[in-house]
Amino acid sequence: MFNKKLLSERDICTKYISPAIEKAGWNKHIHYLEEVNITAGKILVKGSLTTRAKNKRADYILYYKDNPVAIIEAKDNNHAMGAGMQQGLEYARMLDIPCIFSSNGDGFIFHDKTAQDENIEVEIGLDEFPSPEAIWLKYKTFKGLDTPITEKVALQKYYSDGSGRKPRYYQQIAINRTVQAIAKGNNRILLIMATGTGKTYTAFQIAYILWKASVKKRILFLADRTALIDQTRKGDFKHFKDKMTVVEHRQVDKSYEIYLALYQGLSGNEDDKNIYKQFSPEFFDLIIVDECHRGSAKDDSAWREILAYFSNATQIGLTATPKETKETSNIEYFKDPVYTYSLKQGIDDGFLAPYKVLKMQFGMNSGAEQWRPEKDKLDKQGNLIEDRVYNLKDFDRNLVIEERTRKVAKRISDFLKATNRFDKTIIFCEDIEHAERMRSEIVNQNPDLCRANDKYVVRITGDNDEGKRELDNFINPEETYPVIATTSELMTTGVDAQTCKLIVLDANIGSMTKFKQIIGRGTRINEEFGKRFFTIMDFRSATELFADKNFDGEPIRIKEINEETDFEEIVAEENDLEAPISSEYDAEETVALENAVNETKETYKTKDFFSATPNKRTKVFVNGVEVTLLVEREMYFDNDGKPITKSLKDYTKDIIQARYNSLDEFLNKWNATDRKDAIIAELEEQGIFIEHLKEAVNKDFDLFDLICHIAFEQPPLSRKDRVESVKKRNYFTKYGEQARKILETLLEKYGEEGIENLENIDILKVQPLSQFGSAYEIITTFGGKSKYLQAIKELENEIYKTA
Template identity: 55%
Template sequence: MNKRGLSERDICTKYIMPAIERGRWDVQLQVREQVHLTRGRVIVRGKLVARGEQKFADYVLYWKPNLPLAIVEAKDNTQSIGAGMQQALNYAEMLDVPFAFSSNGDGFLFHDRTGYANPVEQELGLNEFPSPADLWARYCRWKNIDPGEQPVVQQDYYSDGSGKSPRYYQVTAINRTIDAVAKKQDRILLVMATGTGKTFTAFQIIWRLWKAGVKKRILFLADRNILVDQTKTNDFKPFAGAMTKITNRKVDQSYEIYLALYQAISGAEPGKDIFRQFSPGFFDLIVVDECHRGSASENSAWRGVLDYFSSATQLGLTATPKETADVSTSHYFGEPVFTYSLKQGIEDGFLAPYKVVRIDLDKDVLGWRPRRGQRDRHGEEIEDRIFNQRDMDRNIVLEQRTRVVAYKVTEFLNSTSRYDKTIVFCEDIDHAERMRQALVNENADLCAENRKYVMRITGDNPEGKAELDNFISPEERYPVIVTTSKLLSTGVDARTCKVIVLDQSIKSMTEFKQIIGRGTRIEEDYGKLFFTIIDFKKATELFADPEFDGFPEQVYQPTPDDPMDPPPGGDDEESEESSGGEDDGPPDTDEPEEEGARRKYYVADVPVEVMATRVQYYGKDGQLVTESLRDYTRKAIREKYASLDSFLRTWSKADQKRVIVEELERAGVFLEPLAEEVGKDFSPFDLICHVAFDQPPLSRKDRASNVRKRNYFAKFGEPCRTVLEALLDKFQDEGVDDIEDINVLKVQPLAQLGTPVELVGRFGGKAPYKKAVQELESELYNGGDPPKRNPG
């Protein structure tokens, strides 16, 4: 058999899989083919919203379903045995496995990343594939897993039979945590971006430790009632019967899995804390959700809970570790055993990218100074100074400014969808209420249909808080627009939120990342692939801070004689410790301002205008870029084809032009939305040459006309000419670019000329027909010569 004529899949079926089987791998339990690792980055430019190329491994080999060991990448036999190795190593790093194989059907190139192999890479014959036991022994040495630790490391995931399994990064997070527990590490930190499934990951960790008998009683701590309830009814549902939520003053100690609010179990008076009804050694494992908050502060009342149960293994979960001079997540929990960032989540296609609409208002940028002796609408004399952007809605209220913000938000929704779920972050409760009123007036028609179209959801408003579940539910239409200050900044799973409005001064990186996290979830079933940030306060400048997508450096240095004190007035969202019953708000809950705490002037007659608007997109490197769809396409095409000549050579040699278009789509170049912007009368060839290489485009009609003028069809007999002329008409009139696809013979007007078999038969068979169509394409696109170049 001629291997070089076989496809990659044929090589897999005839050579690679049999070799793996000869290595004594259980094909049903230990081998998975075509394993999709990523979903493809969502690309947003102008009207373009599409997914890029997914990453998938040809084979992943497992010791057990929860323990991947190796990657095998296949190539066809026209390539070398090691042609897939770099790709295999990339996937091996993603899956945190030590072994990578590459094969073209002649044998295997084997790469051992454990550090113990010599040589690191070696070629193996088709009958020399390593056994599972061999690779497992090497894996245990690599991970330093001794025989006593193996039972817990090998414990299976929970499975409900639906086929749902953890994503690749969740597998790594789970296994690294299990390894740390097996090695008796007592403080463990997982850092995973909002929307990447921290709670599901925590559930699988708890399930495996619980089933293995290593951790028998577990406490899951959160600081919001909705987080506890969501966890209990969703991810933790399989624990039903063994699980309870601590809600009463008297606790039932007969359960094994406990869920609780910090505020529900820690009281204001020492000695009256509910958690003290448990003995200090009652819990084996405590999982701390949003652990960057109270638990990171040494003098926090919340830390009292963790200190009391200090003998338990404590696992901290956070998307935003906090490191300040006063508060340190890593000082308590240690460096993270695993980090999965927002940038990586967006790159993999699991998280939604963002578009930023930056709107600068003239009084924010230039400032505003009152007239001497000017009074506000309450008769208060306004302080004589220049009020700048940070003062707006904190120290001074320009009522026209509120109306302008509401108008611009409404204008944006009118241009997209007026039912896109939207959160408007305001400076305080007073600002949130005034913004609600302004948005009601701008959307009077929809508010008349349903008064809940716009609502304020803040900590002081029971009716607004009662609508929180409806706002975050994808199935519920109302509320659509909500105004808030702090209440929605963290922990709220607003999966279909498409618009985040920032009219709040944000200086804390932790708070900023939490707010941005409200929009990062993808819900394709509801049309949510990206979200838009409308920024009125320059908050999105924080995207340029290196700390935004990295682990912050620890700057807190405790000394024995100088314990860490909470900062005066608190630090951003941790400013207000809360205790008592379970319905008490979290430390960043909106609270009414104390009377006289901050003077605020209200001015009605100062005009406010939009000074500048800029639209920026999430770039491939994670930076915000200001570029049009045309600019983006040009750059992406030139990354693949450095010159016009390079593209023309590839195009002319391609048997099927559609393959080139598909390759560009996998690279993030989608020509259909580009055609809407540049012109729908142009073929992909002309769009590429024009946008990427500045060539003057020809319409399909012009190209078809040029073919006819050259009398190209004269060399064909009437039966063949009729088919080719019909194909040309199809290209010209209906924009059918892939005339090489034989399926085009099944549609009118070609179908009325005969069946595909009959039409191909006119040319003497499939090969002569294919040759004639390729010649027609050559005549169409360049008439035998490349397009003329522009001067320069």
């Protein structure tokens, strides 16, 4: 009799699960996909190398049109029928799915989130699987799609250009929740998606579905930077073709259906400049507000007037960083977000690049990051310097210490020389003047490369046309130059720098919104050009904001806020004269922003932040100050993305002891695992920094001894000690001469490189192993692959026998 328990999990799927669901009406080419990758697998950084953790993959996802409606998790027949349910429930939460099935080939356990009675989970036979129509009814109940229009929108398929590109799982949720909320009559929608996760692509799919379903016939996409409009027009929205136009002139053409526009291009200080009023208030059905945390977020801003004018239109706010202060609230205007996909989620899923953080601290005559002028100290102009203690908030804002700028430029240059001098780098400075000084110092630190091409480093700021023209070259992965960009505000947002590998913070950042936007410049992944992670060099202690509970949490409305912080944030927003707007509106926008600054000054008369001219401060320039780099350390982050404040050893000990209750439990796991790199991968996914531990303790110890020593206080042995111990036991005499020489060589290789490489068959292809013949010939020496692997296992047992 046939024994089902001999079949693999894949065989169970092929022979039992697929036939069962197809019999119920699920067509393989229309209704379901097998072995679907939900995530990409978190990128793990090991020094300068990276690897990916295991991704999350569903055995089956069932679809009704483009809506994922059910999950099936399969196990082989040696497992219980419901053994895959926990995994299925996790995936269902991620995918926003109501129906979960688990099977071992005998039948299904069905978990129904729409069930109204006590039997949320029931067992059904292979011939009882629900039809697509039955599952769709449950999905409609789960989503509240109880009218013809809501169902019509839900059944509208995503746009496909034939390239095979489909929305990722979180984009699907964002799209579906948004269009379904609009179909239900919600007219203010907030969508929060981390930088680099495809907000514009998601916005396009939302607009396309609503437009195609004739729910929204005229659509306006609003942004406040030319680069964002250009990227949208040339990128995802290009599929609207001749139905789309960009509002660029005073006289608008009302024959189009999709409009892209700058706020600055629609509004002005005088009524005849308010181009948006050429449209009737009812002209647009849908307005998508890109980067809605900026100008339009404030109740009294000129840009908010545009949204108020078209108040009857459905309005969707898109942002990575919703703004919630005493003065401003995206949530108050757009309501609670329908969906949030955070930076942490993006990194954990492997869709965003992780980061390393290097914190720098300089010392001067008054201590760390402080300077007090000696008696009668004069500035470069010969003026007496005010006698007080100057700190990080003063540097490059009120006081310029030339030696400090030089030290920062040298440390950046040294870092690039140690990694790759052509890694794209953005240096965020205090203001435009500081950005220019930093550019000059970088030139002097890299004379060879700057002689070869004077665009090695450029200043990209809003006042500099030459620099702004280089912005497209900087963000283009195909272009080598510019390599380094110095900036202040211009590149904080709306810059798709796919290959940026180094973010330098040498500016005081008091705004969480701005901090998130800056970090977002490095989060994009570009595998083709080797961009899988990025480094943050922090010269201003700005990365302390990583520890703030609001850094990666759900946004909440804030009624009370520290006055000084709030003021600095207002100043940063309203005093930014760098927005890359079209030349036609530069003068108008500058006037508007200067007026905003003057209004802000009036409100905060007691605060001496400004001189007479907006955005210009009186600076004191000083030289002859001794500046030394006191501290440079790498920050580490736990699995929740929060900085680790305890020592790396103590943190590791806690993680390992939470995983293994005792030394015996760990030893059993170690000995029972065929490949030790599986344990390494498991620990790394839990946040263990193995390479850094080796450096902190002793590079001569391998993972086994590190764990036993750190977590269980066992005296560690070096790899050299373990090698000598094996040799003394004459263990190799059981093998023939050739096999013995091969194992002795492998043992020496372990002593040099550790256990990970010993388990990799590719080690047989390199010297000194390759001198014994090809990998096939070496394996044949042991009588075949299984016997070779058994010999390796025995060698490992001998290596760790003293434990």
